[in-house]
Amino acid sequence: MLKVGSSLLAGFADQAGGGLDPRYAAGLARFIAEARAQQREVVLVSSGAVAAGRSRIEAGGNGLVLRQALASLGQASLIAFWQGLSPVPVAQVLLTHDDLRNRRRYLNARASLRELLRLGALPVINENDTVAVDELKLGDNDNLAAAVASLVDADLLLIATDIGGLYSGHPQRDPSARPIPQVAVVTPELLDAASGGAGALGTGGMRTKLEAAAKAATAGIATALFCGRDAEVVAALGEGRLHGTLVAARSDRLRARKQWLRHAPASGCLRIDAGAATALHDRGASLLPGGVVAAEGEFRRGDVVELRGVGDAVLGRGLVQYNAGEVRRIAGRHSRDIEALIGFRYGESVVHRDDLVLLDRASEPSQSSNGDAGPGAVTELPKEVLP
Template identity: 60%
Template sequence: MHSTSRTFAAQALPTWRRAVLKVGSSLLTGVDGGLSDHNARGLAAFIAASRAAGRDVVLVSSGAVAAGRSQVPENSGKADGLVQRQALAALGQTRMVALWQSLLDAPVAQVLLSHDDLRNRRRYLNARNTLLELLRLRTIPVINENDTVAVEELKLGDNDNLAAIVAALVDADLLLIASDVDGLYTTHPRLDPAAQPVDRVAAITPEILAMAGGAGSVVGTGGMHTKLEAATKAAKAGVATVLFNGATHATVAELAHGRFRGTHFAASGTRLAARKYWLRHAPGCAGRLIVDAGAVRALLNGASLLPGGIVGVEGEFTRGDLVDVAGIDGNVIARGLCQYAAVAVRRMLGRHTREIESILGYSYGDTVIRRDDLVVFQEVLA
């Protein structure tokens, strides 16, 4: 639904009891490059009002690198390399959390997550349990990527997608993305005077993705495209997403009254089970199993993966790791938690399940990947 002017229409927020609020770096950075509470004050007031109404808010906050950059001398060299950015994240992380604590009456709890925490099932569940306990204790979790030690995440990751994963992790009803743009436009509003606001998106199609521009701020790592990626992830988990301008104080003030101006991305009609959602969206896999056509058909029909259908193993992984499953043509059709290490699967290729114990000297069960630990990407074969 497009507005007929450059102004977004006022809308009612979706019904929610628990929300994840993502705040971009540009909203926390002042004109001097350091942290500023100019925009954070209004967002903190919204969090306080929501908690007073009995709702939960989890905060995913960027800004650590920008906060750290303002603390180093100007003549310290160009701080654009990975190692330099990791150091700046370490320097700025405490300052970013302290900013939020200064604006909120409730205790603030810092939680740093990396993609490894979300890929490893045990660590994923530990993170979930910790966050749910923090909410039970009526604290406000402030989450950021663990930029100081992460390599892949700092180069490729962004807090928009992290916020979507966290929304599923804590069973949120709503993902709120506070940015320095008013919402999604049909084209880049700074470049095209004819760009029109998009008030509501029922589904993120290739046409919607084509509307996304690049990053709008020098202090952030994401742009509109990452926000659409995040909204897509959230929608598949049954979570609606609202994108709004966190620098427009009138818009932020309306949030506490259940209204906003921006873009509403609807949740999909079906909610994936939390386990299946994690399997589908967990970043990165340790290896790949190549299966024959018969195994492909069996997986599409909801079966577990047995050793008899596996014809190849790529990469090295251990028991419990997340692995991709691909057909002989190379197309990834599924992913799941492997019951056996790569070295063991190689010894079982094409063999019957009753032979597992005689081949290995032990058995973790008849299946290489149980169907409950497997998600199939049916759209790949459509």
């Protein structure tokens, strides 16, 4: 997961209205391409719509309603900007925090992002500024990036800034300020020390980046803060080296998720055949409709369900992608028949491997095992950070 702020994209940084400039974005685009070449999936959260919109129309002022209109004007330009730097198709995804608080919309967004990654596209996410009044007013793309990192089960959140990470003081005002290579915990004192204004074109300063890192940490995701204006720093990322600040994850993401799935109340049960049970255990696969024998209970999409085999033993638990009635209609059928049977499809699996925990063995399906494609991201970087 990579978040890029408007201060790295806007042209003529000292003069509002300069549109979008590829001077720094080109290096970040190369990093994305290199990560994808290494079989790492990347989701991009990008600001810059307001700056792009301001270059298309003469409009003085900086009021909230005006910024909403400018964001609407500039969104198409922002996507075209990234498409011009990307060798793969770019997909626009507009989200608000409400999309991530509402369970149904959360699951729909997650399914769409997974499908885009499976198709080989680069999802470019931005806040839906035209309707997200509070988010635009607060400049919350940093925190949105943390929420989306959790949504796609990212291994690492990268936040590109216009300075080299976190310092002991303001590097432009304090000559004695020293870089801080690692942060174990984001404390209230650290947040207070990081408070300060953002650039003329940006809305989030270092405090919002640390807030985002703290939220990602609680989800088991480390955050790397680095200078997106330094070509050497950006190039080093592709080699697994961070010149910046690493905010550590507070817990193991997969372990925390598995523990929750183990103990969350189940709303129903899926009976699966022997072939499906073997695929789950031996290949780390998702549960496909062809392996489902029956659905018991009344559950909704996103509920936790138990997986039982031929006997009555519980083999696993997971989040179901379809409600009970839909599962009954697609049970035993091929994934390609889902849309013909129920009129739509959220994906080809009934329970995705990322949302599954097996109860009768110590090891769990690996994110990189053979099976249905699921979100992955940079994993080596946190292990090879340079001070």
